[in-house]
Amino acid sequence: MASNPSVSATAGPAFDPVTLAVAGVQGLSPYQPGKPVATLERELGITQAVKLASNENPLGPSPLxxxxxxxxxxxxxxxxxxxxxxxxxxxxxxxxxxxxxxxxxxxxxxxxxxxxxxxxxxxxxxxxxxxxxxxxxxxxxxxxxxxxxxxxxxxxxxxxxxxxxxxxxxxxxxxxxxxxxxxxxxxxxxxxxxxxxxxxxxxxxxxxxxxxxxxxxxxxxxxxxxxxxxxxxxxxxxxxxxxxxxxxxxxxxxxxxxxxxxxxxxxxxxxxxxxxxxxxxxxxxxxxxLDDHEHVEKSVAINREGVRQVSAALRELGLRVIPSVGNFVTFDTGRDPGPVYDAMLRDGVITRPVENYGLPGHLRVTVSTRADNDRFLAALKKALA
The missing domain is CATH 3.40.640.10 (Type I PLP-dependent aspartate aminotransferase-like (Major domain))
Known part of the structure; x- marks a missing residue:
């Protein structure tokens, strides 16, 4: 289709959607979710990664x-x-x-x-x-x-x-x-x-x-x-x-x-x-x-054991742990957490940096099964070393 010669591409100011947005949205940074397993495996060419970044239930959904x-x-x-x-x-x-x-x-x-x-x-x-x-x-x-x-x-x-x-x-x-x-x-x-x-x-x-x-x-x-x-x-x-x-x-x-x-x-x-x-x-x-009481009870039990396991192991490594009653544990790496986080990613373990929450040096890890918890702790020890 032929262009209209009467309309100049340089006439008037350029379209800027940011300045047209409402004030609150202009400076808004979107929420950043935990890195998906598929994304990590695709980026690093690895398999069998485990996501411990978004506080998901390690037992999966209720069977009912x-x-x-x-x-x-x-x-x-x-x-x-x-x-x-x-x-x-x-x-x-x-x-x-x-x-x-x-x-x-x-x-x-x-x-x-x-x-x-x-x-x-x-x-x-x-x-x-x-x-x-x-x-x-x-x-x-x-x-x-x-x-x-x-x-x-x-x-x-x-x-x-x-x-x-x-x-x-x-x-x-x-x-x-x-x-x-x-x-x-x-x-x-x-x-x-x-x-x-x-x-x-x-x-x-x-x-x-x-x-x-x-x-x-x-x-x-x-x-x-x-x-x-x-x-x-x-x-x-x-x-x-x-x-x-x-x-x-x-x-x-x-x-x-x-x-x-x-x-x-x-x-x-x-x-x-x-x-x-x-x-x-x-x-x-x-x-x-809402009727799957067995799934809830199992989820609470595995979480109780996992919080104790992960918290105790982190303290044995000399790391400061924030006592948690959720299904996650946040801890102070005692250093820039970026390299620690990246090193664990290369081992296929996804955790969550929380510096954006005003907690510099900290990472958050979702409590999972004993096997996943062990894998996280092994990756963390390797990253800290």
């Missing part, structure tokens, strides 16, 4: 979920239930709430974004701790709200090094703060908050502030004083609790999470939630996974 998901594929030509009626009813029964208090998400990650889109905007602020989950600052910046990062507990804290300092977080809250994000336990530190301290914090929040307690690793925690904050909803109408099927149920690839809240909060979240955000396979698999 796999069976249900396969059966649901037969109706893949039909749109999923946009309201997730059956799954919401089962979740409501589990938590002792009504279905109107459940919001389904494409992973709990999407629920966090829905919170930001609902309550944050320019001139409003969110509070969260240093070293907290990376999605909190991402969703805050994306809507051009202010991120107020509270200092964490010190590295030499006797119980919760780098953990949430609730007093410091409360000090950052004023009339402009619409959302407070609390990860319990926190990723990537594995630190946690007990029931008394956390409820006192929630009770102290103003009625103009929504409190989000992110419990993605809830099922792994076995400490007696660890709370189930879904039981607090009657007392605190500004509370939102998020959970996921990605970890204990092993359904990370299906992207399924949810929030439990007051009906009024859930109504608002569902106004901005996209239709059919949770596919039919995920809904069927999630519903079945």
């Amino acid at each position: 979920a796999v069976e249900a998901g396969r059966a649901a594929l037969a109706d893949a030509h039909v749109y999923p239930d946009g309201n997730g009626f059956e799954l919401k009813a089962r979740l409501a029964e589990r938590h002792g709430v009504t279905p109107e208090q459940i919001t389904l998400g494409n992973g709990s990650n999407e629920v966090l974004e829905l919170v930001a889109r609902t309550w944050l905007a320019p001139g409003r602020a969110a509070v969260f701790s240093a070293h907290a989950f990376a999605v909190y600052p991402l969703v805050t910046q994306a809507v051009d709200a202010e991120a107020r990062v509270a200092a964490a507990l010190p590295a030499d804290h006797p119980e919760q090094p780098f953990g949430h300092d609730l007093d410091a977080m409360q000090a950052r809250v004023d009339g402009d703060v619409r959302v407070v994000f609390v990860a319990n336990p926190n990723n990537p530190t594995g630190t946690w908050l007990d029931a008394a301290a956390l409820e006192a914090f929630v009770a102290a929040m103003p009625v103009t502030t929504v409190v989000v307690i992110d419990e993605a690793y809830f099922e792994y925690v076995e400490e007696a004083e660890y709370p189930d904050t879904t039981q607090w909803l009657d007392r605190y109408p500004n509370l939102i609790v998020t959970r996921t099927f990605s970890k204990i149920q092993g359904l990370a690839g299906l992207r399924l999470g949810y929030a439990v809240s007051s009906p009024a909060i859930a109504d608002l979240l569902n106004r901005v939630r996209q239709p059919f955000n949770v596919n039919a396979i995920a809904q069927a698999a999630g519903l079945a996974a």
Whole structure:
């Protein structure tokens, strides 16, 4: 097709999509997931690599979920239930709430974004701790709200090094703060908050502030004083609790999470939630996974043993370990972690650098089977040497 001679390629300024984007997005750096096994094997020409970077369940998905998901594929030509009626009813029964208090998400990650889109905007602020989950600052910046990062507990804290300092977080809250994000336990530190301290914090929040307690690793925690904050909803109408099927149920690839809240909060979240955000396979698999108590029990048991194995071995190497109640352990390599990380990659072991979380020198490793844990420890010893 002939060009139009009346239109000059040099006339006027060049198209710049960055300057046209909203302010928060212009400076946003996307979330970087753990390196996939296929990518590493393709890059280095190796096989049998093991991924210990994304806190996935080493036992795989719930067998009951796999069976249900396969059966649901037969109706893949039909749109999923946009309201997730059956799954919401089962979740409501589990938590002792009504279905109107459940919001389904494409992973709990999407629920966090829905919170930001609902309550944050320019001139409003969110509070969260240093070293907290990376999605909190991402969703805050994306809507051009202010991120107020509270200092964490010190590295030499006797119980919760780098953990949430609730007093410091409360000090950052004023009339402009619409959302407070609390990860319990926190990723990537594995630190946690007990029931008394956390409820006192929630009770102290103003009625103009929504409190989000992110419990993605809830099922792994076995400490007696660890709370189930879904039981607090009657007392605190500004509370939102998020959970996921990605970890204990092993359904990370299906992207399924949810929030439990007051009906009024859930109504608002569902106004901005996209239709059919949770596919039919995920809904069927999630519903079945809720009945797979054996898979959950096995996952908790192997994780308990693995955390002890990995933590003890790291300490024997003279490395500082952050005590974790999740399905991962973060440790200080005592040096630039880049060469250590790269050396382990060449041995086919993928871990996760966490310098972007304000933890220089640290790596995070997912706790896996004893064989995978042994392989990681052997690769680490070789890399450190």
